[in-house]
Amino acid sequence: MPRNPQPLIVHAQDAEEVPLPGGGRFRLLEDSRATCGLLGANRLVLPAGADGTRPHHHRLSTELFYVLDGTMEFLIDGALTAVDKGGLIVVPPGMVHAFGAAAEGPAEFFAVLTPGIERFGYFRQLGRIARGEAEWDSMDELHDRYDVHFVGGPQWR
Template sequence: MPATTEPLIVHEHDVEAVPLPGGGSFLLLEDGRGTAGLLGVNRLVLPAGADGTRPHHHTLSTEVFHVLDGVMEFLVGGTVTRVGRGGLVVVPPGAIHAFGASAEGPAGFLAVLTPGVERFAYFRQLGRIARGEAGWESMDGLHDESDVHFDGGPDWR
């Protein structure tokens, strides 16, 4: 991938919000296009006790999570760990991980994926599924192109 030569600035009014049930949302900040594939960035806000994803791994990218609000629960290395506001989780390629908000209250994080993979279509479709507007089979094909490979069912905690 060619390196970007221009700085990237994303203003709040340019951020796409994908609504999720219970007041959650994906905030789509950068999916690699504006950085020539260097990184992708999104923010996820989840209501209390909501899962963000089931166990999965990425073959190409490292994923970095910075908890901004509340307490998140992360499955990494076969262990569920609670990470509060200000905490950081770094997941290298191939490491199986999952995450969700703790039962105590809503939580959210900033996620950085490097190198960046174009994943906005993936997050939009997850939003449709979560809102009952589409079925899980609508994700066929999106998993591989988004470098998301599932390693277990939804019951991880």
């Protein structure tokens, strides 16, 4: 059990924003430090048809997604499904998943990983890769540290 977790309030203006191509962006809300490892949380906006991630799994964390706007496409354990605004997805540890915005328009979701692992460095690096400032292989040494384990190639839809 985490030691001495305290209430956490993150105001919109205090959240770090990581820009992505096409108007997408990460909003980094909690990196598990303030919650003593209870959870990590972020918000992601993706332009129409943009992939959010390649197929991967987490060995340690459950991941919860809540679709705030638009339609997200999820690959979960080999099945592709569309989830509209207001939909909730929970992916247990070890289950392969990927996600992206549907082709019809941009999408936005809120994600929570529990237990939390400090992943803001991972999201910052993904932003650099997406903007062409770093190569994909720069992630190779980060998989275990951030509990993100990719399977297969970059294309999944």
